[in-house]
Amino acid sequence: MLNDTESLIRVGTGTPAGELFRRYWQPALLSTEVPEPDGAPVRVRLLGEDLIAFRETSGRVGLVEAYCPHRRAPMFYGRNEECGLRCVYHGWKFDVDGNCVDLPTEPASSKMKDHIKITAYPTVERGGIVWTYMGPKDKMPAAPDYEWTRAPETHRSVSKTHQANNYLQGLEGGLDTAHVTYLHNNKIGDKNNLFTRDGAPRIDVHETDYGYYYVSTRNNDETHNFVRVYQYMMPFQSMRPNITSAGLATNSSVPRYDGHIWVPIDDTQTYVYNWMAGYEKNSRLEPDYVERLEFGYGRGHDDFVSGTFKLKANLENDYFIDRQKQKTESFTGIRGVNTQDVALQEGMGAIPDRSLENLGSSDRAILAMRNMLLAATKAVENGQDPRGLDPASYRNARPHDGLVPKEAAWQDAFKDGMAAKW
Ligand code: FES
Ligand SMILES: [Fe+2]
Incomplete structure (x- = not known):
């Protein structure tokens, strides 16, 4: 049994159990941890990944990678404002889908913004819990309904x-x-x-x-x-x-x-x-x-x-x-x-x-x-x-x-x- 259960223990990406768990919706945090729009972002660690949760202006909950794709600054200190989370190092801003919506360090004519993404996982709220899906996009099941x-x-x-x-x-x-x-x-x-x-x-x-x-x-x-x-x-x-x-x-x-x-x-x-x-x-x-x-x-x-x-x-x-x-x-x-x-x-x-x-x-x-x-x-x-x-x-x-x-x-x-x- 040892070798078998051993493969159920590790949960990071690329591990057998980690890949299995990423096929399901699972709790990321309580809804009450992000009580209000534009409130303080919250650290989330899930299946060995460091993430940041934030409730944006319209009430949706974003769940993004904990580090900025520019030069890896911590998004935890970010400004949660006007429908997105803005890194406080150089002001790059991301929406809940991971799109870069503002890149103020480049000239206005730059197209760089269109190619920059931060890893973002979809969320739904059910039963007082923010659930997320971290698996392949084309395999996402319907939202949890216990x-x-x-x-x-x-x-x-x-x-x-x-x-x-x-x-x-x-x-x-x-x-x-x-x-x-x-x-x-x-x-x-x-x-x-x-x-x-x-x-x-x-x-x-x-x-x-x-x-x-x-x-x-x-x-x-x-x-x-x-x-x-x-x-x-x-x-x-x-x-x-x-x-x-x-x-x-x-x-x-x-x-x-x-x-x-x-x-x-x-x-x-x-x-x-x-x-x-x-x-x-x-x-x-x-x-x-x-x-x-x-x-x-x-x-x-x-x-x-x-x-x-x-x-x-x-x-x-x-x-x-x-x-x-x-x-x-x-x-x-x-x-x-x-x-x-x-x-x-x-x-x-x-x-x-x-x-x-x-x-x-x-x-x-x-x-x-x-x-x-x-x-x-x-x-x-x-x-x-x-x-x-x-x-x-x-x-x-x-x-x-x-x-x-x-x-x-x-x-x-x-x-x-x-x-x-x-
Ligand atoms: S590291 Fe985030 S904007 Fe530069
Ligand atoms: Fe018990």
């Missing part, structure tokens, strides 16, 4: 966390229902926790045109199973249900479903986009409720180093682990459900050595994802399209969970719940 991006603003929310590790172990954690029983057991001995009644879930993976969904089944009691359907969307998004299980972490229970997108900054850093969406019209996600949830995940307002997406709890301070609480209260002694994930994922080292792993039956979904990504890198190398480019394949997919009578089929029990509402 069900949660169609939920009204009152019914969804998105946040962002920095992780100092490769994207793959993050994605693996997101497709790993088994760890919830252990890592996220925040109240030892709690009889109401659906996850701790059975610590060895059975996992069935079903391939789809967009990736797969997997069904995890835990014994709940004599008559019912606790069944959860998770979604994996190519290339690095997961979706999990919080319908029946809503409120376990927070004692509140607006039915909703959540997801993460693990976007590689480069080979050793990842931005995780954490989104949540109300299950249906009655599931409004009020701002104070969202903040309570975020706090429960360890991503509350005060959990971040101010002005960054980095958590104050980090490897340097052992995520503020409380060994006394670990004996009496929670499995980890670490506060925050996602901080627990981050502690484990960063703690593996930026890139773990997977040749030393021993995978079991609870790792089925992880293996299936790795194999699917590997097959997709091969497809791209052979000039074919990878799966999951067409929004029609994924636009109505959502996760679900619930208590299902042992003799019933989950497909019947979840039929309405899994139908898209937005």
